Amino acid sequence: MKSPNQIYLSSLISILLLTNFVSSEETVDNSFQKQSLLAVLYMQTSAEFAANNIQTYTNATNKIDEALSDKSWTAALEQKDNFSLKKPAIILDVDETVLNNTPHQARSILNGCSYPCGWIDWGLESSAEAIDGVKDFLLYAKSKDIKIFYVTNRVAELEDATRVNLKALGLPFDDDEDVLLMKGEKGWSSDKVSRRALVASNYRVIMLVGDQITDFISTEEATLEPEARKDLANKYKDMWGSKWFMIPNPMYGKWEGSIYGNQYPETQEEMIQKRLEALKP
Ligand SMILES: [Mg+2]
Secondary structure, three states: OHHHHHHHHHHHHHHHHHHHHHEEEEEHOOOOOHHHHHHHHHHHHHHHHHHHHHHOOOOOOHHHHHHOOOOOOOOOOOOOOOOOOEEEEOOOOOEEOOOHHHHHHHHHHOOOOHHHHHHHHHHHHOOEEEEEHHHHHHHHHHHHHOEEEEEEEHHHHHHHHHHHHHHOOOOOOOOOOOOOEEEOOOHHHOHHHOOOOOHHEEEEEEEEEEHHHOOOOOOHHOOOHHHHHHHHHHHOOEEEOOOEEEEEOOOOOOHHHHHHHOOOOOHHHHHHHHHHHHHHH
16 A cells, blocks of 8 residues: 555656656657557557457467367477477567557657667566466466467567566566577577577477567568568468467558568658558548
């Protein structure tokens, strides 16, 4: 229980922080960042987003027993043969799959300064909350002795802070081997194929969870124009909802790059123009 003095102090700090952001908003040009306003608010405030994620993680949980008993079951395209006797594992992406980084996005809008601006500082805070539903899913998996791997494109500089964040949320995190595989660590690129292959060499990967198509397939296969990219979802329609589980992310991703022909424009004005041109009225 907080004392009246503590409540007064924390209220005062909140007001000061808010005043700081509001005054920043009045003095900076955040017209570009404001294009993300509804996406961020949807993720931060809607019951619909939370319900969707609980639904996804509940469905994944309900598939675990079947995945364990069927020894021919693998979710990793990188897993080719001789896996039936391997210990089961689940691979999850981190950002917007396990950890909710919407406060970083909210700050970007208020400060008028986008990723990578402020990203490392936010990561080092280790204060991200969990995506709804993920904790129950992972605790059930842990109770079934399934190894949990986090494969993330956070840079290696954020490894310690990310570990602290995940552990603080009470999520399963083993220390007997490296279960947090970062971009740039051990020469790993942003393409997750080699990291999935590494896990698959020692474990039977029963599920993949992510918020980007590249959490499931190679970057090369995913680098397409928007229409062809949507066809990819259908190509793997047998995987979704049984072995692969997607968390929606309307804030950012390779889907956005696809709108620009997978080549980010030089200026924010060009990006806005390309977005408008991509609309289908
Ligand atoms: Mg992600």
